[in-house]
Amino acid sequence: MADALTGIQSIRDLAIENKRLFIRVDFNVPMDGERVTDDTRIREALPTIKHAMERGAKVILASHLGRPKKGPDPKFSLVPAGAKLAELLGAEVHVPEDCVGDAAKKVVYDLREGQVCLLENLRFHPEEEKDDPAFAEQLKSLCDVYVDDAFGSVHRAHASVHALPKMMRERGCGFLLEKEIAALGNLVLKPDKPYVAVLGGAKVSDKIAVVEALLQQVDALIVGGAMANTFLAATGKDMKKSLVEADKLALARTIVENARDKGVALVLPVDAVVAKSIDAASGTTCSVDAIPDGEMMLDIGPKTVELFSKRFADAKSVFWNGPMGLFEKEPFSAGTFGVARALAASPAFTVVGGGDSAAAVHAAGEDVAKGMKHISTGGGASLELIEGKKLPGIEVLRSDPS
Ligand code: ADP
Numbered sequence: 001m002a003d004a005l006t007g008i009q010s011i012r013d014l015a016i017e018n019k020r021l022f023i024r025v026d027f028n029v030p031m032d033g034e035r036v037t038d039d040t041r042i043r044e045a046l047p048t049i050k051h052a053m054e055r056g057a058k059v060i061l062a063s064h065l066g067r068p069k070k071g072p073d074p075k076f077s078l079v080p081a082g083a084k085l086a087e088l089l090g091a092e093v094h095v096p097e098d099c100v101g102d103a104a105k106k107v108v109y110d111l112r113e114g115q116v117c118l119l120e121n122l123r124f125h126p127e128e129e130k131d132d133p134a135f136a137e138q139l140k141s142l143c144d145v146y147v148d149d150a151f152g153s154v155h156r157a158h159a160s161v162h163a164l165p166k167m168m169r170e171r172g173c174g175f176l177l178e179k180e181i182a183a184l185g186n187l188v189l190k191p192d193k194p195y196v197a198v199l200g201g202a203k204v205s206d207k208i209a210v211v212e213a214l215l216q217q218v219d220a221l222i223v224g225g226a227m228a229n230t231f232l233a234a235t236g237k238d239m240k241k242s243l244v245e246a247d248k249l250a251l252a253r254t255i256v257e258n259a260r261d262k263g264v265a266l267v268l269p270v271d272a273v274v275a276k277s278i279d280a281a282s283g284t285t286c287s288v289d290a291i292p293d294g295e296m297m298l299d300i301g302p303k304t305v306e307l308f309s310k311r312f313a314d315a316k317s318v319f320w321n322g323p324m325g326l327f328e329k330e331p332f333s334a335g336t337f338g339v340a341r342a343l344a345a346s347p348a349f350t351v352v353g354g355g356d357s358a359a360a361v362h363a364a365g366e367d368v369a370k371g372m373k374h375i376s377t378g379g380g381a382s383l384e385l386i387e388g389k390k391l392p393g394i395e396v397l398r399s400d401p402s
């Protein structure tokens with residue numbers, strides 16, 4: 001059976017010694033003025049960068065940062081990210097003032113083996129987001145070998161992840177991207193069964209495509225979070241003041257019917273943590289059949305955590321996206337953290353995708369995060385991959401791109 005990585009070379013297998021190696025990284029880090037407030041993404045790229053340095057490549061890193069509107073804007077400079085990287089590597093990191101042209105060439109051509117530079121924000125050129133071949137050609141003139149390690153960007157056909165690798169004969173993936181494709185791609189291609197999906201988060205409307213795709217693949221679909229409110233309302237529960245997407249009730253009913261037809265167990269919460277507002281200092285637990293007037297469901301209750309956890313116990317694969325409640329607020333975090341702990345303890349192949357979901361797992365504790373088999377670094381990209389979509393930045397890396 002085909003493997004998710006079929007036709008994609010790993011940086012391990014590419015001849016990078018003495019070569020000018022372009023590595024597309026994801027340094028789209030949160031910033032406060034000129035300070036990087038969370039360097040996780042930079043740290044996560046270190047194994048690939050260090051590997052390249054140790055093998056004597058001349059390393060050219062490139063990334064986007066934020067959404068600069070028109071041209072260069074110091075607010076979106078990668079200089080602080082470069083300084084952070086230099087600190088983490090204990091090595092000098094040159095940052096030319098532009099990612100293409102003479103400034104970039106000068107720095108790149110001066111690189112010696114094992115040295116690193118970080119090109120300035122790719123999005124200072126609007127051509128990046130347009131997948132512009134002429135812009136890609138300018139990037140190509142800087143390098144001999146291309147490696148993509150920016151999973152968060154592979155669902156977009158942008159020049160640095162699509163037009164550029166398309167032009168490069170020597171191309172492949174870094175360690176981070178390799179891990180993402182192996183974990184998520186193989187969950188789509190050949191999941192060990194029973195395969196259970198846990199979905200939550202803010203809205204049904206954000207996740208329709210994922211729900212529909214997963215219904216074709218999973219043995220059980222577990223729904224929590226605000227998303228469950230709409231499903232519970234669709235099955236006749238009075239959700240009182242809870243957030244319910246009225247225009248998605250019919251769709252939720254269709255999904256319930258489709259699940260039944262397919263023999264997929266659709267598991268909904270049986271109890272809730274409710275309060276009068278999202279700012280309440282505490283919540284009370286009740287059955288989903290008895291939500292008091294004027295109150296809203298803000299988390300799943302303990303019986304639901306237990307019910308969901310039973311499903312994980314005999315699962316072989318689990319994909320989780322979307323928190324089970326308003327976990328950012330302590331009184332409504334127990335459901336999400338309880339599910340996280342149960343998943344971490346499960347011997348199943350457990351994969352977490354989604355920005356807030358990944359944050360929730362880390363907030364549950366580092367031992368919980370370590371218990372997961374894979375925590376995806378890409379929000380949109382991980383969901384699109386789970387939907388079974390072919391992502392432009394991944395397909396282009398194959399030796400025989402489709
Ligand atoms: P992800 O980023 O992992 O894909 P989403 O963005 O879909 O997840 O949803 C995350 C948000 O949903 C969180 O901020 C969480 O507080 C919110 N949320 C989940 N359940 C509820 C709920 N019952 N009521 C209000 N907000 C909720």
Ligand code: MG
Nearest residue numbers: 354355356357
């Ligand atoms: Mg989110």
